[in-house]
Amino acid sequence: MALKSLTARVLLLATLWSAAALITIAVVISALYRQGVERGFNNLLRAQLYNVINSVSVSDGNSLAGNPALGDLRFSQPESGWYWLVEPLGSYGAAPLASTSLGMANLPVPGLEEYPFDEHYERFYPMEDASGNRLRVAETEVVLDGEGRAARFRVSGNLEVVEEEISFFSTRLYAALALFGFGGLVVNGLAILYGLKPLDRARRALEKIRGGEAERIEGEFPREIQPLANEINALIDSNRRIVERARMQVGNLAHSLKTPIAVLLNEARTLDKTHGEVVVSQAEAMQGQVTSYLNRARIAAQRDSVLARTDAEPVLERLVRVMRRLNPETEFRLEIAPGLTFAMEQQDVEETVGNLLENAARFAKTMVLLRASHADSAASGTDSGRRHWIEVTVDDDGPGLKPDQIGEALKRGTRLDESKPGTGLGLSIVKEISNEYQGAFGLSRAEIGGLKARLVLPAVTRDTA
Incomplete structure (x- = not known):
């Protein structure tokens, strides 16, 4: 199996070469x-x-x-x-x-x-x-x-x-060479570790960027490594500019389409009922499609960016506080593991989890339970084994859904209960956003009797190897 550590490779090669050289000399x-x-x-x-x-x-x-x-x-x-x-x-x-x-x-x-x-x-x-x-x-x-x-x-x-005479000389020769070889190995190891120390500093600097503790690689490096650090900083700056430009273009497009669609909806209400309902239905579908594809474009622009990160605890606590104010008759519980950080934009976290909380609050009898914890790649149902994941579940004690109703509930615009307010877009939006982040989303029966919504989203990767 190939060694993944550069230090281990150099030490192994230096040791093998020293051993071969000393044996040949002996x-x-x-x-x-x-x-x-x-x-x-x-x-x-x-x-x-x-x-x-x-x-x-x-x-x-x-x-x-x-x-x-x-x-x-x-x-x-x-x-x-x-x-x-x-x-x-x-x-x-x-x-x-x-x-x-x-x-x-x-x-x-x-x-x-x-x-x-x-x-x-x-x-x-x-x-x-x-x-x-x-x-x-x-x-x-x-x-x-x-x-x-x-x-x-x-x-x-x-x-x-x-x-x-030869045995006497050879014994002392081998002892001297062995002592010299061990000393040389120690010196080589220290020299290699000292020589590769700038690479370790560069690795730690990259970990800080991935962890959100820094935005650039800082510090002075040897001339062999400094160009690499400069190129990475330039790449980060370029990525930041691309993300900002994508956000600006998405925002401009959203504003440019928002007004015409609103005009269509207002004008449709003045038409007779038969034609008005058709125009309103198509305008709302158009509005939903525009929102969906704008979200996709925005997510695609920053999905793999090292700058996209959101601390889980303050965002989820804020969403729960809002839901408690909007639904004072429903109990909302929050269980969150410490140190969770989403590798996502805050807006996407709020939209996905917020939709799940709204849907749960709409059908819950007395309680909604929100949990967030670490999840491995196997639990996430994805093939990205080298990534880290966060599992978010929202349980309610409502009537829940039958297995044949779960597939229908995830379709865009589908409303299984017409007596409840809503557009039928919430769960489909959650599914689309989770797919764009290469995560997973599913519905099942909750332990407390209602519906369980399970969402797996990417977490900030903190490699230590």
Whole structure:
């Protein structure tokens, strides 16, 4: 799953790169150190080999004579892996010379095909002695006198010394690199967090705009981020101008149509009953359609604007106070969760909830209950899972509606009870406004016996991720 945090991505990449780099460095340094130790070990064996050569000669009795003193007690300790051995070559019958550590044992001679001599007539090869020691052998052949008598000289060393030296170095190398890697990771993390801090400030500034606490991104940012902040501010200003222009045009259109429609309605009342009713009916339908489409145009202009927001508590309390004054015989209750903010214009909140309260008050016997609370996307019945929602319900204890009457009640201009005043536009307007905001609206049976109107409207999103 892709990481959504930019900081986590950078930290992960920096950690992976540092780990790969440190592992590569450890492997390369260990390999170079091993090569150096092995080369030094070969040089040590070569030096001891030539000390043996310088200490051995052929005596008058055709025997090998000499007592090499290599200055290393390991050549006198049995089965130590440190041996020297001189063997005669040719037809003269001299006995070989060997170090005390070798005793009566012997070292096998590998073939020249497997380990040939180099340009210095030397060769180095691995071997394992009778005690299981892993050896490194240096070998050469030398002519000892003018008569051509020669001998094979060999000196061996125990490779355990090399492995111990390499292990000692590698342990400390890995510990040092691990400490350096951990320290580097901490420093990289602090540097990345410090470097990305302006982005976090920009995010918080955007959250303030979404939350209604600010109208622009304020503050100084690095030159890589400042153009983005400027563009967002310019976009907000442009959006504000578009909204204001749309409001002005909608208002102008409403005023320009209001007078002609009012004239038509007044003139229609002076006509005879048959023709007057037709003109009045059509003028009222025209008035309803004009209002509906003007509302749609206004809502569409500011639906996704970050500037559209209304605190729920004061608006709903004001609507309830008005309804109480208009309907003193009906009890109005308000239950509202704290901290609710509609992502809508105040006018749209008042029109939707006000219509529901008016409709409930018209049919309620004694009580109307208004509730407002948070709702998730699943409860809202929408597909916008990343948005926040507010659920508003209006319950009354009136007669309610049958299931087959609910669909008719939501049609524009439909009045199920002609004895009650009204135009039949209220519920349809609520439905249209909720649809424009991508919300939901429905009717059902209320727990207190009458009709329940459930309205889901967008809330201000406060992202913290």
